Amino acid sequence: MKILDRYILSRFLYNFFSSFLILMVIFIFQGIWLFIDDLAGKGLGLVIIGKFLFYYMPSLVDKVLPLTVLLSSILTFGTFAENYEFAAMKASGISLQRAMRSLIVFVILLGGVTFFFANNVIPKSEQKTFNLRRNIAKVKPAAAITEGIFSDFEGTGEGMNIKVDKKFGEQDRFLENVIIHKKTQQGVNNTVIKAKSGELISSEDSDIIQLVLKDGNYYEELKPKAPKARRKHPFAKSDFETYTINIDVSELNNQDLEEDGNITTNKMKNVTRLVKDIDSLGKDNLKKVEAFSKNITGRMGAFPISKEKDSIRGIRIKQNLTKVPEQEIEENEKDSISSVGDVLDKLQEWQRQQVFNNANTSVAGILTTVQAKKEELQKRFKFYNSHILSLHQKYALAFSCIILFFVGAPLGAIIRKGGLGLPMVIAIVLFLTYYFIGVFAGNYAKEGNIHPAIGAWMSTFIMLPLSILLTKRATADRGLMGDGNFIQRITEFFKFKKKNKAVKA
Structure with missing residues (x-):
């Protein structure tokens, strides 16, 4: 590795680890704020609270790591541009892609480590956190009671x-x-x-x-x-x-706080388990729908027209064994019902009224059953979609680290600002855009409005063209928008208007 690559990599790693630690502390405090009612004033002790926070930390990686990559890349390349180090590199014939070479290798390796972390460490930490909260609730009865809702209290x-x-x-x-x-x-x-x-x-x-x-x-x-x-x-x-x-x-006083329970949620499963469960859940949902469809069809009395006689007749004609008599065909046609009116016309008034009442009652019962089954099937398919979403999110998280690097690095070279001022603001705005797109897309995917794979990858795919655009503009030494800096062009526009007013006066 050349001296330049070592220098750029060392600066990036310094910004990366310092940003990661700061952001992790911020998100941990946010987690403490969320779980303060479950932890504070329960007599749990510092050891148990420390275990809870230790198990909770890996679940924050999917938020902290993409923001860390984005912020550290903006800080590193913004500082290089602000101190004219990029200008010296370009004067020596070193392009932006050449300067990013060592960091590209590091970010790709980081993507692989992130996938391993999302596939192995995060599911285990989710399970440990869930079991620890459940076991704490068993040992500390007051912790099992939640204000405003019914809580199971098992002794x-x-x-x-x-x-x-x-x-x-x-x-x-x-x-x-x-x-x-x-x-x-x-x-x-x-x-x-x-x-x-x-x-x-x-x-x-x-x-x-x-x-x-x-x-x-x-x-x-x-x-x-x-x-x-x-x-x-x-x-x-x-x-x-x-x-x-x-x-x-x-018996509850002998409860082991480290005891593991059965895996129950999609966040506690790795890729192998998710693929297996997705297949089984899909088949089970299909069976449920088919069974319910047959049940409703039977209750309605609506059956498809049997074509058994026609098929047998065709086979016999083809095999020249025998022919169905025309008289039999005509009798079958006479027995068939062409419309509901033909049946109702043959009934008396009180019989027709009884038929209508029975039909109304049957339809109302069927609609009630369909509505109840609809809610059950919606929950089943939401659970099924959440598994597909979790599977693709593990891959999307690793890929997003690479994409956000190619957003932050050229953006830092364009804005030419280091430190924690403007780069922090830009990084937070871009990350919030990325994060909220992922949240909304994930919710839509769980409800079945879009495919879960699209919901998992949408925020990353939206950032992909932005990364390509910024890399091209930074390579060509162009501003954020247009041929120059966007803020500078706005400033020049207002100066021009002010100058015209002075001339007219």
């Missing part, structure tokens, strides 16, 4: 769903406006408890957590053994000032 005894409007106090032990649905062993919610306030009381020496409810109501559906008594739907209802629920957490 060693009866399970329940708990909803609270507000948590406050030390370790969120005090609850406000509590609603509890207790489950039977069969998982049926037949008991509802409502209280204005509640408190979680626990001790380090005890395996029992007490949930003390105050000023509430208790409602329970009774299930008598006699069938006649069941038809009366008996229930028990009472008011209480204080009601205590004891929860045995002896």
Whole structure:
């Protein structure tokens, strides 16, 4: 490697790693802000919080790395242009492509490392983060209760769903406006408890957590053994000032925070697993659609016209075995129904009305079934599309690092500014454009409005022509727009107008 290549590469690596560390710290603080309710005030300890942040960091790479490549390339080449180092290179016969040669090799290698990271490290970190949050919720019951929604609260005894409007106090032990649905062993919610306030009381020496409810109501559906008594739907209802629920957490206290659960989401899967699941999900969805189509066709009583007799007749004629009598064909034509009116004309008025009512009821039932099945199929296909999207995003992330380098490097040579001022602003604007295009395209792809592959690659493909255009203009030593700098041309335009006004005056 020549001295020039080493110099350019060293400057780029310095900007790259410093930008990566700064941006990673910023995004980590953003993650802490998002999960502050799950971590703060739960008595988790610094070790557990540190593990959570360590597992969470790799999931930020898909945001931090493209921005880092874009910013470091603008900073490096902007500083070279500002200090007239590019002018010295061009005077020595060194073109922009020649100056970028060592960095191109590095960025290509970085793309390969990024794909390996997205395929192996990020899925594992997503799984570790998910399992750690789930296991923390088991060990710390207050962490399992989320404000405003029903949260599953599983112990060693009866399970329940708990909803609270507000948590406050030390370790969120005090609850406000509590609603509890207790489950039977069969998982049926037949008991509802409502209280204005509640408190979680626990001790380090005890395996029992007490949930003390105050000023509430208790409602329970009774299930008598006699069938006649069941038809009366008996229930028990009472008011209480204080009601205590004891929860045995002896098994939960032995919960391993590092225990791995089953893979459940597309973000926790590598390419091999995604390809396998995409194939199985596609076949399963197709079977579901075909089965539902046959079911609806059967309920409607609409069957395709059988052509079995016609086919048999044609085979027999071709084989010269026998011919179908013309009389039989005419009788079949007489038995066929040409229109619905032919059937209704043969019925009395009350029979026609009954047919219409039955048809209306059948159609209404079918429409209800179709609407319910539509929502189910939409969820299935959204899950299927998210797998395809995740598969292509792993490749798109690696390719985007290369594309954004060819956007940032010539752009830095054009604007001729180093430091963290203008380059930072331009890098953030370009990255936000790239990121939001990817987010919107991904959401459209999940809903099935566009193909998931297009949704994953759209932001990268939009940046591709921009990278080609900027590289050409920087190679030809031209400005950002037109033959000169865009800002300079605007400044000259206003100076020209001001000069004309002075002449007219």
